[in-house]
Amino acid sequence: MHHHDSVLSRLVRSRGTVSDLFSRRNNSLGLLRLLLASAVVVSHARILGFGDREFGYAFSGGQIDLGSLAVFGFFVLSGLLITRSGNRLPVGRFLWHRALRLLPGLWVCLTVTALGVAPLLYWRQHGSTAGYWQHPQGPLAYLRANWAIGISQWGISGVMETAHAQGLAFNNAFDGALWSLKYEVLCYLGVALLALTGSLTRARRAVLAVTVLLGWLVLSDAIGNRYMSGAPAAKHGGPFDVPLMGALDVDWVVYLGFAFALGSLIELYKERVPISDPLAALAAATLLITLSYGYFFAIGVPAYAYLLLWLAIRLPRPLQKVGRTHDYSYGIYIYGFVVEQALATLGGARWGFGAYLGLALGGTLIVAMLSWHLVERPAMRLKDRGRFRSVVRADTAPQPVRQRPRRTGSEAPAEFRCRSRPLHDGRIDATGSITRPYAPHG
Template sequence: MDSRTSRWRVRWSHGTVAELLTGRNNSMGVIRLCLATAVVVSHARVLGFGRTEFGRAFTHGQVDLGKWSVYGFFVLSGILVTRSGARLGLGRFLWHRALRLLPGLWVCLFLTAFVVAPVLYWRLHGTLDGFLGRGWGPVEYLRSNGAIQLNQNDVSGVMADAMGKGVAYDRSIDGALWSLYYEVLCYVGVAVLAVTGVLARARRAVLLITCLLGWLVIRQAVGDRFWAGAFEASYLHPFDLPLVGFTNPVLVIYLGYAFALGAVIELYRERIPVSDVLGIASLVALLVSARYGFLFVVGVPAFAYFLVWLAIRLPAPFRRIGARSDYSYGIYIYGFVVEQALVVLGFARWGLVPYLGLSLAVTVVLAMLSWHCVEGPAMRLKDLGGRRPGSRRASRSGRTSPVPGPASRPADHDRVTAAP
């Protein structure tokens, strides 16, 4: 009996991930919304009041709620982007990825540079004189950040001035955008694996890559169970890539590891059981490692399995949330700038709860507008110039979907981004 149409009961196995994680009939939408909202919640204390982020005390500084949510996004993206890469040709795969990220980002950057920043500048100085003439202005902000990499954090010194006046605590006007660059690097990795035939004919190579990344993560934990993860690793150092900019190779390793775990789950989905025992055990392992150490060694793999299990095992009403309208990306890219704007405008003086509530409300409204006016219309262009990929029932690897028909349409998965 299909566990998703029966009563919720604890069982060792309800089937495999290949059988149960198909199309839109899962709870990934609500999970993505929760992860994006968690990022906004995590930033509220540090942006609004200069305090530490939520979660750092519980994890002994290993990670905070926002960064942990980013890892969750990378796991889910690893699953769905790998599925897309194995199914589509290179050109169409890159076209889908660009449509999912760039239009929403470009509009966000434009609104930040030419709407939010001028308002905040006027709030701080009582005039707009000098706004366009200052270095690193709005035009430079668009030019520097439009290709995904976050190379300019401020607009005309707005946040620097706010910090100088004691009304803000962070110099970046939309610092959450930093992770998009590393997500794109993962997309490039999937594209290379697809073109070389690895996804279709040599999936063990992906497993080996994941083990290598895992070993690089584990080696840093030896001797320090509470080490703070990617930002504190002692090997490799940041550098500038030509035509790209600042790159932290350690972040590539850590976030790439989370992404690779998702890719392995996708490529070996017919061998991975959907087990309530393993799902609960993975949650316990996650919490224990967060509290007592080795979070990145134990917690990341446990988190990967827990997210997949949760996406399948949550009750049916949760599967309808975010199934057709994905606001998670909009929440992620707008949350930080909304919180910064409200801080400069003085709303943090009301206290944490009202400030966070208003931040979430404004962010959700902007995310809805972003989806319905920008992201959704852009995604409707994904099949421009070619036949609908939904007409292809089999992936390039020759494995057919275990649940044929509309529920397993490949196009449904191209709406997901890790953006953390």
Template sequence: MLTRVRPRHGRRPATLEQLYAGRDNGIGAIRLGLAVVVVFTHGTSLGFGWEDLGESLFRGQTNTGTLAVFGFFVLSGLLITRSAARTTIGRFVWHRMLRILPALWVCLLVTAFVVAPLVALHEWGTLKGFWSGPKGPLQYVTGNWFTGVRQYGIHDLLGASTPWGRQSGGSVFDGALWSLVYEVLCYGLAGALAVTAVLHRRRWLVVCLAVALYGVVVTDQIQGRPLTGPPTPHYGQVHLPLLGEVSFHWLMYLGFLFLAGAVMELYRDRVVIHDGAGFAALAALAGSLLFGGFFVIGFPALVYTLIWASVRLPAGLRWIGRRNDYSYGVYIYGFIGQQVFAGLGWNRWGYVPYIAMSLAAAFGAAALSWHLVERRVLAFKDWTPRRARPVAKVPVQAAGPVAVADVPIAVGARTD
């Protein structure tokens, strides 16, 4: 059950600023839950060639996995905006790089040089020709190293041995990586808003940007062209250096959700957290999914539902992700395990055993990723390059105290 927190000022409802302080919140639990939902959703298509979980139930508007990705962007908007507003732009970029890239690089290396060779031995019976070719393991790593996915597969592996490969007609090892490029672009937007002082002095401009993108969503709904399926060149695509192909259509929808989360953070002193409004938003979200109008009605409802739930979850769930955050690892490794299990034919035992294996593998890989990579690199969040600085010589005196002005002061040292 969701817990109630009494307002601090009489009978007035509490605000987000009053309820969301420090790390005592449910965001870690929600993010991990969203990552698990993605694994459940991929299990139907990757393991059995069925439609994605929830697609028919939600009238073809979306599926549970994509809905989870939408949720990630709302929470990212909240968290990343808070980070961008409280740090320098250099420190902000450094933090974002540490959080995304090292774990991604290790994932790519493990996929290309550990998982893929084993799959090749299983499917080909040899590694002859594996290390070379236009779509080899090295190209897989170099093509995807900066979040933009230029190569989903390695040779033709998993192309004919998995339901997904047979339907898509190609090799795919980690299709879940597609969303990272949009996450990075949203990081860039947050950084730009911070460096131009918009987050501190012109926060209303963020509201305007969010409203403008929501206008695009409403216009799409009216004209009968809402966002469906994987990223498509509906509004055209652009090729960005390092990032590859980016769909404007997806960027606008995901950008709206990110900015909506950012608005919640910037106006946290005015965002009222009320249980009645929370349950109403949850009902509106469910109704839009089941009966239509998800993008127009469900998008705003999703934003408030997640923010409300993040501060109303029971205290027993708030410890999740506080010390060990496995959500990123579950997300980026889950797809790989499911593809490999399907290629080995382990899906023949049915959906439930297949999902159990997938979750066990995803959590195992996520735990290794967190403890061996993510947590270790995050220890360098406060690292600062040493700067060459002149050292004043301290005069040698036979007697008397040394003057303070003659003592070299290290860069960044406190003098008060």
């Protein structure tokens, strides 16, 4: 037995555990989030600008594409950071922080889209805005339908449908990326519930059991179907309604929940998870092999989760400064789709993929910076109102009093951003109301 242990230890060659090495301040999560958000914009450029399959679809045998891969990465990182936040804060304060991080940016994005971008595009199409404001699927209906996270109206006054008919656009949604927000919020509520019951601190095996259950459901889908394309091809149950958020698809809850739970598990067992370069190399190889040869969701996603964690800790120190103070990833997520749809509607694809993508990335970054500096960061300043501010002040005192750990100014905004998702399987949401110009796969 001792011999086996020594062989294993040589293979792992741990530099320490997550608990030893993961610093709240010095990590590369800001860079990883920026890369993941940008990957979604790059992936969407193919379908929104040109009607082509997204990057990675063929390589993975139809299992996933680059945009979806980024979504799963976001949910892994979210699981780790949101669980950490849920462990540290009272439940009410935790939910207040999450709402501040998510809602103001979303509300301004919806407003800018409905009252700014869409009427301009409508005017370009029709020569006036007559009929825009009175349309049954108009801007006010769009805001009413979508303010509470669950997106139930995708188009505005037929703008994208008109562009589609003109051969300029390939999707009828103004901001299809927002589909995943409700699954994000469901995960937050799950963490809050576990915190209320004490499971996060006293019964972490409950989270382990949930992760194993979700993993088993994912694995059972893949048995006999190694190129299983994830939630769109799964059949674990129909949609269920959640107040305000609307219908959630059980299959997406299982698949995204599995990614989130893996991140959560890393945080809860951080003193037992080794950070090892050989293990990271093995995880990277596993990720590539499962993308190419199948079983990505069952085997590749856990490997992907470990690889992201390793990168967050082991990337060179200068990269740890990226996104630490100014976090543009949420803005890139919520505005990228809108910018790309506007570009497509204006005929931007006629200059070719490189020019279209460059304009999309540049335009999205500018809007994301404005969103952060004018909306998201000011909103996050409200998080320290009242009782919590005194805790932060007390924590700076020299005496060794047991306090709730101090949160640095940039950490709350850096805890997690929501993500976009590519238009998977010809669907924007569980209802399949938005279709691609080609037949769904799987």
